[in-house]
Amino acid sequence: VTVNDPITFATQDYDYIVVGTGCAGMAIASLLSENFRVGVIEAGPVVTDVDIVNVPGMIGRDEVGTYDWNYTTVANNDTGVPSVTWPRGKILGGSSALNYLVWNAGAEIEYDILEQLGNPDWNWDTLSYYRKQAETWTEPSAYDEQGYNVYPSSQYAGHSGPTQVSFGRYVSAIARVWVDAMEYLGINRNNNPLSGTSIGVTSASSNIRPNNQTRHYSAPAYYFPVENRETLTVIPESLVTRVNFQSQGDELIATGVTFMNNGQVYNVTVSKDVIISAGSVNTAQILELSGIGEKDVLDAYGIEQLLDLPVGENLQDHCFLYKAEGIVTLDDTLGNATFSDEQLALWQEADPNNPSIFAMAVPSVAYLNLEQLLGTDAAQQSISQAEQFVASQNNSVYYDVWQAQLQLLRDSSVAQAELLFIEGTSYDYVNHQARVRLLATLQHSWSRGYVHIQSNDPTVYPLIQPNYLASPLDVQALAAGVEYTLAIGKTVHGCLRRSSLMPNAPGNTSQYSDILALDQNLTTTIDDWIHSYIGTEYHPIGTASMLPQGKGGVVDPRLIVYGTKNLRVVDMSILPIHIGAHPMATIVGIAQHAAAFIKEGY
Numbered sequence: 341v342t343v344n345d346p347i348t349f350a351t352q353d354y355d356y357i358v359v360g361t362g363c364a365g366m367a368i369a370s371l372l373s374e375n376f377r378v379g380v381i382e383a384g385p386v387v388t389d390v391d392i393v394n395v396p397g398m399i400g401r402d403e404v405g406t407y408d409w410n411y412t413t414v415a416n417n418d419t420g421v422p423s424v425t426w427p428r429g430k431i432l433g434g435s436s437a438l439n440y441l442v443w444n445a446g447a448e449i450e451y452d453i454l455e456q457l458g459n460p461d462w463n464w465d466t467l468s469y470y471r472k473q474a475e476t477w478t479e480p481s482a483y484d485e486q487g488y489n490v491y492p493s494s495q496y497a498g499h500s501g502p503t504q505v506s507f508g509r510y511v512s513a514i515a516r517v518w519v520d521a522m523e524y525l526g527i528n529r530n531n532n533p534l535s536g537t538s539i540g541v542t543s544a545s546s547n548i549r550p551n552n553q554t555r556h557y558s559a560p561a562y563y564f565p566v567e568n569r570e571t572l573t574v575i576p577e578s579l580v581t582r583v584n585f586q587s588q589g590d591e592l593i594a595t596g597v598t599f600m601n602n603g604q605v606y607n608v609t610v611s612k613d614v615i616i617s618a619g620s621v622n623t624a625q626i627l628e629l630s631g632i633g634e635k636d637v638l639d640a641y642g643i644e645q646l647l648d649l650p651v652g653e654n655l656q657d658h659c660f661l662y663k664a665e666g667i668v669t670l671d672d673t674l675g676n677a678t679f680s681d682e683q684l685a686l687w688q689e690a691d692p693n694n695p696s697i698f699a700m701a702v703p704s705v706a707y708l709n710l711e712q713l714l715g716t717d718a719a720q721q722s723i724s725q726a727e728q729f730v731a732s733q734n735n736s737v738y739y740d741v742w743q744a745q746l747q748l749l750r751d752s753s754v755a756q757a758e759l760l761f762i763e764g765t766s767y768d769y770v771n772h773q774a775r776v777r778l779l780a781t782l783q784h785s786w787s788r789g790y791v792h793i794q795s796n797d798p799t800v801y802p803l804i805q806p807n808y809l810a811s812p813l814d815v816q817a818l819a820a821g822v823e824y825t826l827a828i829g830k831t832v833h834g835c836l837r838r839s840s841l842m843p844n845a846p847g848n849t850s851q852y853s854d855i856l857a858l859d860q861n862l863t864t865t866i867d868d869w870i871h872s873y874i875g876t877e878y879h880p881i882g883t884a885s886m887l888p889q890g891k892g893g894v895v896d897p898r899l900i901v902y903g904t905k906n907l908r909v910v911d912m913s914i915l916p917i918h919i920g921a922h923p924m925a926t927i928v929g930i931a932q933h934a935a936a937f938i939k940e941g942y
């Protein structure tokens with residue numbers, strides 16, 4: 341039930357309060373409300389009928405828009421990396437309402453390593469089981485299999501979960517040649533990227549509802565179908581500003597939260613747990629505003645420290661670089677209103693035999709291990725450098741995490757880079773050219789950043805310093821990824837060849853002219869170029885890490901904040917080390933897992 345009156349919301353009785361309705365929050369709130377009374381507080385609005393949310397091919401259109409928190413990072417003078425935008429969804433559904441819909445998973449070892457780091461029952465078997473509980477996967481038709489050139493087996497997917505996952509019905513010109521082109525470059529085809537084997541080129545599935553080709557994000561998956569459930573009460577457009585506690589012996593008990601609605605402040609109480617699912621940026625902010633964090637951070641803003649935990653540290657992201665070309669793509673819907681209107685009308689018809697160009701998201705992805713990315717010799721050198729770095733960290737609280745990352749670097753089943761095409765997000769309005777983006781991204785960054793409050797005013801945004809490229813290992817890997825994208829642009833495969841970097845490609849008056857210069861003068865400019873054009877792949881993790889206490893941990897394996905009895909964090913911020921995959925499917929699986937053990941505990 342959605343309520344807009346804060347007094348009505350605040351005076352009801354709740355067993356659980358969930359803060360945030362993103363990939364994790366909406367799922368856990370909905371699942372717990374099957375047995376308990378759950379109150380949910382979301383900063384953004386409830387939206388049902390908005391094309392930029394519902395139409396898969398409109399990806400990217402709400403970045404720096406109405407449903408985005410519109411965060412930016414701070415520039416880093418040491419590395420020379422400028423401030424970049426950091427989109428995060430502020431809407432019922434959170435970032436799942438504006439993300440790029442790639443639904444995939446990492447390698448088995450990337451999940452097993454969570455258990456090795458001290459978290460019993462956090463491994464591939466458990467997390468893939470719960471991811472399957474979250475999804476209803478529809479296999480592509482024989483015709484689409486040929487179009488996408490992948491032949492997935494349904495045995496690795498779930499078949500009765502709330503989130504509809506399928507292959508977009510529109511197979512673009514690029515998607516048709518992608519697998520072929522990468523195989524030509526020596527990368528193996530991966531027909532089953534949900535199987536625990538992530539390396540290789542594939543056409544990824546997306547959370548697109550197959551019958552009408554709409555985005556099936558966390559609100560339609562977990563909320564709209566049970567909107568009338570009396571035990572599930574959601575208040576939108578309300579900002580949680582802190583968690584309230586009382587002490588019991590050495591432990592803190594969360595009694596509820598404070599939130600702001602329309603400029604007024606309200607308190608709401610809880611009988612069991614407060615669950616923070618505000619995402620990697622806002623979860624850290626809420627914990628710090630509540631007195632949980634590092635003393636110097638809290639002291640600076642006059643906040644009494646209740647618990648000393650490394651909140652906001654260990655921030656890791658997948659960062660990316662891209663180049664752009666002139667080629668007919670989904671970008672044409674941005675530049676040609678008539679074409680866009682026609683295609684939108686076609687999308688509304690949802691005729692499976694005549695798919696609209698809007699019935700697509702981002703299928704064309706490939707994951708490379710270290711050797712594929714760098715070549716054998718450079719890979720060995722990189723491992724030696726990483727070994728030296730890790731040895732130098734033996735006094736760090738994160739030493740075990742660094743060692744785990746070294747293990748992942750050495751393992752050929754683990755992706756260090758992702759290469760992917762994105763259409764529909766980079767129309768060149770100056771030269772009136774449709775483009776396509778080809779991205780090189782880093783999956784296991786050696787750089788670590790942080791998110792911290794910079795005021796005790798909850799409406800002041802926290803400071804985000806991702807520290808991209810602080811490690812030379814990251815510079816080397818990303819530079820190799822960029823070189824790979826240039827090779828892809830020059831393959832002989834149909835439209836990939838048309839999209840190769842030619843001197844007459846568009847961009848003289850935009851930032852892309854520099855990218856063209858890069859292609860012509862690769863060796864001299866690549867390092868400078870990657871420092872100037874780096875961006876986020878939107879996957880921040882780690883700011884409330886699930887690790888042992890004293891070893892970087894903020895939450896324990898039951899996702900309870902150390903030193904509290906009943907404050908949990910269930911979202912992307914609990915992952916202590918990154919996975920080589922887009923994280924949404926994993927985080928929804930984490931929420932399913934958490935809902936199961938929380939229900940068991942009571």
Ligand SMILES: Cc1cc2nc3c(=O)[nH]c(=O)nc-3n(C[C@H](O)[C@H](O)[C@H](O)COP(=O)(O)OP(=O)(O)OC[C@H]3O[C@@H](n4cnc5c(N)ncnc54)[C@H](O)[C@@H]3O)c2cc1C
Nearest residue numbers: 360362364383434435439440441442580619622912922924
């Ligand atoms: C542009 C973009 C593209 C992406 N593409 C992909 C992709 O293709 N595939 C993929 O797997 N992943 C993708 N991601 C990442 C993925 O969406 C996130 O990792 C995932 O949504 C994180 O889930 P979460 O529950 O931790 O946080 P979120 O989904 O961000 O949800 C957090 C929620 O908490 C709310 N909130 C925050 N603070 C407060 C507060 N103080 N009070 C009340 N409510 C609050 C927010 O408004 C939001 O609704 C993308 C992300 C973005 C932004």
